[in-house]
Amino acid sequence: MDLTLSPSEEEFRDEVRTWLEENHPGPEPDDGLDQVIAFRREWQRKLHEAGWAGISWPQEYGGRGATLIEQAIFVGEAARLETPSPANVLGLAMGGPVVIAHGSDEQKRRYLEPILSGEEIWCQGFSEPESGSDLASLKTRAVKDGDEWVVSGQKVWTTLAQFSKWCMLVARTDPDAPKHQGLTYFLMDMEQEGVEAKPLVQITGEGEFNEVFMNEARIPEENVVGGVGNGWAVAITTLMNERAGLAFGAIAQIQNSLRRLAKLATETRANGGSAADDAYYRQRIAQLHIEAETMRLNAYRGLTKTMQSGIPGPEGSLGKWQWADLNQDLTELALEIEGAYAPLARGAEHAVAGGAWQYSFLRSRANSIEGGTTDILKNIIAERVLGLPRLR
Amino acid sequence: MYFDLTDEQQAIKATAKDFLAARFKSERIREIAASADGTDPAGWGEMAELGWTGLAVPEEWGGQGLGIVDLAVLFEELGYALAPSPLFSNTIVALALSYCGSDDQRERFLRPLGEGSKRATPALWDVGSTATPGAFTMRAEAGGDGIVLSGEKVLVMDAAGVDFFLVATADGHRHIVAADAPGVSVNPEESIDTTRRVSSLRLDGVQVAAADTLPAEGAEYEAVFDRLCVALAAESTGIAQRSLEMAVEYAKDRQQFGRPIGAYQAVSHRCAQMLLETENSRSAVYGAAWAADAEPESLRLAASMAKAYASDAGWRVPDASIQVHGGIGFTWEHDLHFFLKRGRANAAMFGDAKWHRERVAEAVLSRAAEPAAA
Numbered sequence: 113m114d115l116t117l118s119p120s121e122e123e124f125r126d127e128v129r130t131w132l133e134e135n136h137p138g139p140e141p142d143d144g145l146d147q148v149i150a151f152r153r154e155w156q157r158k159l160h161e162a163g164w165a166g167i168s169w170p171q172e173y174g175g176r177g178a179t180l181i182e183q184a185i186f187v188g189e190a191a192r193l194e195t196p197s198p199a200n201v202l203g204l205a206m207g208g209p210v211v212i213a214h215g216s217d218e219q220k221r222r223y224l225e226p227i228l229s230g231e232e233i234w235c236q237g238f239s240e241p242e243s244g245s246d247l248a249s250l251k252t253r254a255v256k257d258g259d260e261w262v263v264s265g266q267k268v269w270t271t272l273a274q275f276s277k278w279c280m281l282v283a284r285t286d287p288d289a290p291k292h293q294g295l296t297y298f299l300m301d302m303e304q305e306g307v308e309a310k311p312l313v314q315i316t317g318e319g320e321f322n323e324v325f326m327n328e329a330r331i332p333e334e335n336v337v338g339g340v341g342n343g344w345a346v347a348i349t350t351l352m353n354e355r356a357g358l359a360f361g362a363i364a365q366i367q368n369s370l371r372r373l374a375k376l377a378t379e380t381r382a383n384g385g386s387a388a389d390d391a392y393y394r395q396r397i398a399q400l401h402i403e404a405e406t407m408r409l410n411a412y413r414g415l416t417k418t419m420q421s422g423i424p425g426p427e428g429s430l431g432k433w434q435w436a437d438l439n440q441d442l443t444e445l446a447l448e449i450e451g452a453y454a455p456l457a458r459g460a461e462h463a464v465a466g467g468a469w470q471y472s473f474l475r476s477r478a479n480s481i482e483g484g485t486t487d488i489l490k491n492i493i494a495e496r497v498l499g500l501p502r503l504r
Numbered sequence: 505m506y507f508d509l510t511d512e513q514q515a516i517k518a519t520a521k522d523f524l525a526a527r528f529k530s531e532r533i534r535e536i537a538a539s540a541d542g543t544d545p546a547g548w549g550e551m552a553e554l555g556w557t558g559l560a561v562p563e564e565w566g567g568q569g570l571g572i573v574d575l576a577v578l579f580e581e582l583g584y585a586l587a588p589s590p591l592f593s594n595t596i597v598a599l600a601l602s603y604c605g606s607d608d609q610r611e612r613f614l615r616p617l618g619e620g621s622k623r624a625t626p627a628l629w630d631v632g633s634t635a636t637p638g639a640f641t642m643r644a645e646a647g648g649d650g651i652v653l654s655g656e657k658v659l660v661m662d663a664a665g666v667d668f669f670l671v672a673t674a675d676g677h678r679h680i681v682a683a684d685a686p687g688v689s690v691n692p693e694e695s696i697d698t699t700r701r702v703s704s705l706r707l708d709g710v711q712v713a714a715a716d717t718l719p720a721e722g723a724e725y726e727a728v729f730d731r732l733c734v735a736l737a738a739e740s741t742g743i744a745q746r747s748l749e750m751a752v753e754y755a756k757d758r759q760q761f762g763r764p765i766g767a768y769q770a771v772s773h774r775c776a777q778m779l780l781e782t783e784n785s786r787s788a789v790y791g792a793a794w795a796a797d798a799e800p801e802s803l804r805l806a807a808s809m810a811k812a813y814a815s816d817a818g819w820r821v822p823d824a825s826i827q828v829h830g831g832i833g834f835t836w837e838h839d840l841h842f843f844l845k846r847g848r849a850n851a852a853m854f855g856d857a858k859w860h861r862e863r864v865a866e867a868v869l870s871r872a873a874e875p876a877a878a
Contacts, residue, residue, distance in 0.1 A: 113513075113573055113794050114506045121505065181505050374869055394865035395858065401868045402788070402809045402861070409787035412507040420508075430780055487769075493779060494772035498752050501767040 115412060117185070124182050128189045131162060140196050145319065149233075149275050152199035156230030159198060165228045166204060173212055173224050180415055184360040191364030202271065203227035203234030207280055210297070214338035214346050223278070223299070235276035237267040237300065237324060238347065245488045247282075248291045248344060252326065254283035254298065261285070261298065261331045263306070266323065269482075273309035273322040276302045281331075282343045295343030299335040306330060316474045359411040359428070362435045366404045369442050369472070373397065373449075376465060380449050387449045396445050400438065407434050426496040429489040436479035436486055443473040507790070509577060517577050523554065524585035530839050536588040537698040537842065541664035544588060552620020556591060560731075561598050561618035565610050572731050572796035576738035576789055583742025583818075586842055588699035590662035593625035595735060597670045599728045600626070600678060604720030613668070613680060622667040627657040627681075627705045635659060637729060637855045638722075642707075644673040650714035653679065653707045654687075659853070663690045663703040671707070676722030679712045686710070697849035699842055727800075730807035733854055734792045737810040740818025741789050743847045744782040747822040750840065751775055754829055771828055778824050781817040788813045805867045812860035819847035 117125060137155055141147040159165045168183050169175020178186065198204060208227045211219050226232035243250040252265025263283055273279070279300040286294030302309070306329030311319035338346035377388040377397060387393045410431055418424050446469040447454040458467035480486040494500040509517065527547055536544050551557060560575045561567020575595070582589060594617060601614040616622035629635040630642050635658070644651040653671060660669070669681045669688075681688060687708040695702045752775055755766030765771045792806035822844040826833035833840050851857060 113508065113510065113790065114798070115791065115794050116798070117505060370868070374871075378869070388869050391862075394869065395861050398812070398861035398864035398868065401864055402813050403784070405791065405806075405809050406784035406787045406813060409507070409791040410783060412505065413787060415505070416507045427783075430783060434780065434784075487773075490773040490776040491769065493776040494766070494769075498772075498775055498779060500752065500755055500772045500775060501764045503763075503767045503769065 115409075117181075121181055121185065125185045125189065128164075128186050129193075131164070132189055132193050132195055135162070136193060136195055149199055149272070152196050153230045155196045156198035156200060160229050165198065165230070166208060169208055169212065169224075169228075173208070173220065174228050180419055184411075184415060187358070187361040188364045191361040192368065194368065199230045199275075200227055200233045202236055202280075203232070203278070206236065207234040207278065210280065210337060210346060210349055213349055214297075214342075216334075218334065219299075219337065226277075232277040233272060233275050234278045234280060235270050235273045235302070235322075235324075237270060237273075237279045237281040239269045240266060241268050245485060247347070248295070250282060250284065250295070252281070252283040253287070254285050254296060254331070256285075256333075259333050261296075261333065261336075263298070263300065263326045263329045263331060266325050268312075268323050269321045270309065270324045271321045273302065273324050274311055276309075278302065279307075279324070282347050285340055285343075289341070292344045293341060295347070296340050297337045297343040297346040298331050299337060300326075300329060300331050301335075304329060314475075315477065316471060359407075359414070359431045359435075362431075362439075363404070363408045363411060366407070366435070366438060366442070369439070370397075370401060370404060372465070372468075373400070373442060373446055376446055376469070377449055380451075380464075382449075382451075393445075393449060400442055400445065403434070403438050403441075407431060407438065410434070426492055429484070429492045429497075432484060433480075433486050433489045433493075436476075439476045439479050443469060443476045447473050509573075513574055513577050516574055517581060519554070520556075520578055520581035521584070523550070524581055524587050528585045528587050533586060533588060533699060533839070533842065541692070542588060542662075542698065542701040543590075543665050545665070547587075547589060548620070548623070551589065551591060557594060557598075557620035558618030560595065560602070561614060562602060565602070565618055566615045567598075567618040571793075572734055573790065573793040575731075575735050576793040579735045579738040580742040580745070580786075580789070583739035583846075584746045586699060586743065586746070586839075586846060590623060590625065590666075592700075592732075592735065592739065593661040594623055596626050596728070596732045597624040599731055600670055600718070600725065603727045604678065604718050604724055606719050608715065609680070609718060616667075623662075623665060624668045624670060625660060625662050625666050626678075627660045627669045627671045629657065629659050631656040631658050631704065636859055640672045640674050640676075642671070642673045644675055644677060644679070644712075644717075648711045648713070650712045650717060651679065653681065653710045653712060655707055657705040657707070658693075658702075660690075660703050660705045661700060663705060664692070664701065669705060670718075671705075671712075676725075678718045678720070678725070680716040680718075681707070681710055681712060695845075695849060697842075697845040699846055700849060726804065729854070730792075730803045731796050733807045733811040733860075734789060734796060736850055736854060737785070737807075737814035737818075738789045738793070740814040740847055740850045741782065741785040743843050743850070744778070744785055744814075744817045744821035747825040747840065747843050747847075748775070748778045748782050751778060751825040751828040765828075774824055774828060778821045781821055785810075785814045785817040805864060808855075808860040808863040808867075811855060812857045812864065815851035815857040815860070818850050819844055822847050 135158055141151055163176055166175030167178045167186050171177040211223050240250045254261040254263045279302050281298045281300040282295055284294055285296040306327050308325045309322045311322050313319050377393055378386050380387040382390050414427055450464045453464050456463040457470040495502055555568050558567030559570050563569035598617045601610055633639050633641050642655040666683050671679045671681050687710040689706045690703050692703045755771050756764050758765045788810040792810040795803045795806040826840050832838050
């Protein structure tokens with residue numbers, strides 16, 4: 113057992129840290145999503161030039177080929193320093209790895225470089241209004257017409273669709289096959305007449321994600337990834353990629369929030385002292401720290417296990433569940449500490465901490481929904497880790 | 505970065521699991537739990553032969569010289585088996601002598617403890633005291649060539665059959681008191697946990713020679729306290745693990761409405777929650793155990809995190825397991841109540857979750873004013 117970094121890993125961390133500190137572009141603009149995306153494109157261009165964009169990708173495809181620990185270090189450092197997200201985060205985390213794993217040589221040549229540079233942004237067309245957790249029931253149809261596929265249907269929760277060039281689209285190509293078969297994974301050009309993205313406004317007032325309507329959209333047959341009818345297996349790869357490595361960024365983000373929470377408690381007057389002197393708040397704050405530490409240590413154990421076996425196990429679901437609970441508890445406590453000031457939001461003259469906690473409180477409501485709901489994660493854990501029977 | 509047991513530690517775990525499963529079957533645990541004094545001399549002898557009494561005792565004093573990670577591995581298995589064994593109380597005294605004794609005391613007291621030829625237990629809290637860590641009120645009065653002790657200690661574990669007690673006094677010192685010294689009397693108490701007995705200990709003008717008072721004082725015992733908290737948290741983790749396994753097994757077998765009850769999410773999600781708490785507990789324990797061996801400056805915080813978390817998980821998980829079992833889980837006939845009781849008793853000992861969380865708060869809130877670690 114050794115919970116320290118090796119000398120070469122420490123050297124890598126120092127290199128990452130120095131580069132990120134020297135190149136940190138500062139806080140994101142707050143005057144609209146267009147400006148934010150332009151800012152993130154510029155940041156990704158910088159990351160790519162320095163070879164950090166495809167850190168987990170193999171070197172032959174323009175990546176860095178970093179080890180799992182190096183990836184964890186990079187993600188953790190970036191989160192700790194609160195660098196912006198790259199513009200094409202889904203292309204880097206999911207699109208690229210899928211093309212590398214399942215794509216043809218021609219697809220690799222065509223798509224990988226613009227993903228890394230951020231020149232082309234990718235979105236994910238999986239969920240539908242009637243197919244959320246039960247993804248395999250999706251209804252969007254693709255029908256062969258000569259050397260093209262014609263697609264009609266609707267996707268939802270499509271993050272950054274309005275800025276995307278390519279959509280990782282899963283559509284039903286054989287309606288007579290069992291539901292997990294008969295699906296195909298396509299790369300759909302978003303810039304065409306048959307595709308329309310409409311932003312959905314979230315409870316925070318922002319519009320990160322969209323509804324996407326496809327009305328006889330056209331996809332050339334060379335844009336099928338992994339073969340017709342093989343869409344479920346290909347899609348699963350992307351979901352696995354989504355989980356791997358995220359834990360270390362999430363942990364660093366929680367640690368930053370815990371520091372801000374302690375500052376809030378210390379600066380909030382309560383009972384003649386500060387909230388940080390209050391026994392009840394001290395208990396709550398301590399418990400959050402303890403859970404953050406168990407989450408960090410679980411992630412280390414998971415990383416060790418992944419290095420031994422080569423693939424991330426279903427235990428990753430525990431970390432995602434735990435993170436969602438923890439981030440929600442944390443923001444709930446912040447509002448509790450603010451007391452009667454809790455409703456004052458961004459823009460209010462007397463909002464505490466500029467209304468940052470109000471935003472975090474609202475945004476974190478989605479943590480137990482996005483990327484696999486907590487209820488579904490509990491099913492996965494019950495079935496695949498504990499071996500309990502399936503209800504379905 | 506490697507967060508897993510070594511091959512040697514896996515071997516300790518496997519040996520412990522096999523031995524304990526064979527030695528402490530349900531019937532045997534029940535016999536010991538129902539016996540007059542709760543002792544098991546045969547089992548104790550075998551544990552000594554396996555080297556467990558001296559596991560973390562330095563080699564120069566006859567022990568195996570292993571670390572706290574190894575100790576945690578063993579105690580997790582002791583909890584898993586719900587072994588009614590005085591190894592925990594004995595280990596506390598061994599740790600105290602290792603860290604805080606003189607060489608003469610190590611020779612006279614630690615060596616036989618490590619060999620298993622003698623047995624000891626700490627006597628810490630006083631009748632009427634708050635029974636929180638460090639709150640000792642017994643006075644060490646000068647007398648003879650050393651001191652004289654009078655008063656009553658409570659919550660003394662495994663007192664039946666010990667050779668000596670390690671008695672704490674208000675001045676922060678610890679003293680060796682032979683069980684057969686004049687003025688010593690032991691009165692058993694009833695505990696919800698019949699697999700680990702507690703007694704009160706009366707001392708009426710007991711003479712302690714100067715050579716039997718350990719040289720260390722107050723805060724120097726923190727190294728011992730933090731390590732014993734890790735061992736106890738490891739035991740609670742084992743209790744949680746076993747209770748979880750019992751729940752999962754039952755949920756697969758038990759049929760209602762034509763299906764195994766584990767197919768229902770009310771049951772399966774409860775089991776998932778039990779897994780989360782058990783795994784968190786295990787991570788906290790081994791993180792702290794590693795700190796004890798490799799990074800002692802972070803042990804204090806890590807040990808309190810582990811003891812706080814495992815205190816809760818150590819009884820909540822058996823409680824949840826009882827709920828999964830339904831009515832049968834509430835019967836004396838089923839073993840689960842022993843796990844619940846041990847877990848709850850562990851939660852109360854050596855600082856409960858609230859006490860340790862306050863220790864965590866002290867550390868993290870004083871750190872809050874500082875900028876992010878560079």
